[in-house]
Amino acid sequence: MRAREIAEDYPVVTLSTGALDAVRLMAEHRLPGLVVTGANGTPTTILPASQVVRLVVPHYVQDDPALAGVLSESMADRIVDKLGRKTVADVLPQDPPRAPTVNHDDTIVEVAAVMAQQHSPLVAVLDRAGVVGIITASRLLQVALQRR
Amino acid sequence: MRAREIAEDYPVVTLSTGALDAVRLMAEHRLPGLVVTGANGTPTTILPASQVVRLVVPHYVQDDPALAGVLSESMADRIVDKLGRKTVADVLPQDPPRAPTVNHDDTIVEVAAVMAQQHSPLVAVLDRAGVVGIITASRLLQVALQRR
Numbered sequence: 653m654r655a656r657e658i659a660e661d662y663p664v665v666t667l668s669t670g671a672l673d674a675v676r677l678m679a680e681h682r683l684p685g686l687v688v689t690g691a692n693g694t695p696t697t698i699l700p701a702s703q704v705v706r707l708v709v710p711h712y713v714q715d716d717p718a719l720a721g722v723l724s725e726s727m728a729d730r731i732v733d734k735l736g737r738k739t740v741a742d743v744l745p746q747d748p749p750r751a752p753t754v755n756h757d758d759t760i761v762e763v764a765a766v767m768a769q770q771h772s773p774l775v776a777v778l779d780r781a782g783v784v785g786i787i788t789a790s791r792l793l794q795v796a797l798q799r800r
Numbered sequence: 801m802r803a804r805e806i807a808e809d810y811p812v813v814t815l816s817t818g819a820l821d822a823v824r825l826m827a828e829h830r831l832p833g834l835v836v837t838g839a840n841g842t843p844t845t846i847l848p849a850s851q852v853v854r855l856v857v858p859h860y861v862q863d864d865p866a867l868a869g870v871l872s873e874s875m876a877d878r879i880v881d882k883l884g885r886k887t888v889a890d891v892l893p894q895d896p897p898r899a900p901t902v903n904h905d906d907t908i909v910e911v912a913a914v915m916a917q918q919h920s921p922l923v924a925v926l927d928r929a930g931v932v933g934i935i936t937a938s939r940l941l942q943v944a945l946q947r948r
Contacts (some may be wrong), residue, residue: 699939789849
């Protein structure tokens with residue numbers, strides 16, 4: 653079994669995609685994060701949904717969640733205010749982690765090894781044309797156990 | 801909108817659940833991790849699927865994924881060998897992170913604040929009886945954007 657056979661279709665975004673569009677993709681597909689590719693289609697990093705939540709919550713409320721009640725705007729308004737004019741590149745964490753990648757013809761054990769080495773919950777699967785899909789840790793475990 | 805209204809049903813396991821049963825739950829429900837509760841039903845920590853993958857891949861292969869090819873057993877056999885006689889407590893990382901929790905009547909902004917403060921992709925929702933569900937970051941973003 654090769655990486656391309658167990659990869660799943662997953663939307664990818666580029667560094668210049670609108671941040672709000674990226675968040676809508678995450679929300680609509682219920683994704684824990686998105687693979688971000690550079691201009692040449694190579695994965696650059698991952699934008700986690702939890703990073704977006706952090707961007708939207710002011711620092712003083714992160715420091716003391718009991719202050720959340722003082723926010724008068726809705727979460728939706730805050731998301732649009734904070735992300736409306738930004739790109740994905742603008743909202744990445746400083747020093748974003750490198751996107752973990754495997755080759756389309758890697759075996760399931762090689763995929764597990766890359767995931768383990770990089771402490772990553774997902775890897776992007778590449779062929780010569782670019783990203784062909786994503787493998788999450790739970791997908792890998794699912795496939796591994798099915799084959800027993 | 802309160803936490804209990806947007807919480808989703810999610811299997812939870814205890815520290816004494818068999819590790820293999822926990823992995824089968826993750827695989828079957830395609831979960832990125834499981835909430836682990838103590839004897840009294842209070843969430844103790846989270847077992848991420850990526851931690852399970854790390855357990856199953858030998859250290860020398862994590863150090864050099866190119867060595868994955870030398871593993872003669874299947875991933876399924878490795879999972880059963882490594883986890884078959886262990887409990888969830890046995891396979892948690894050292895110093896497992898505290899499970900992030902919110903109260904069932906917390907607002908969506910309070911949930912976001914806790915998620916942001918603890919850099920967590922999910923929180924457990926509690927009432928007096930214990931865990932009533934889970935809210936992931938993508939679920940939170942989904943609900944927030946729907947309400948605009």
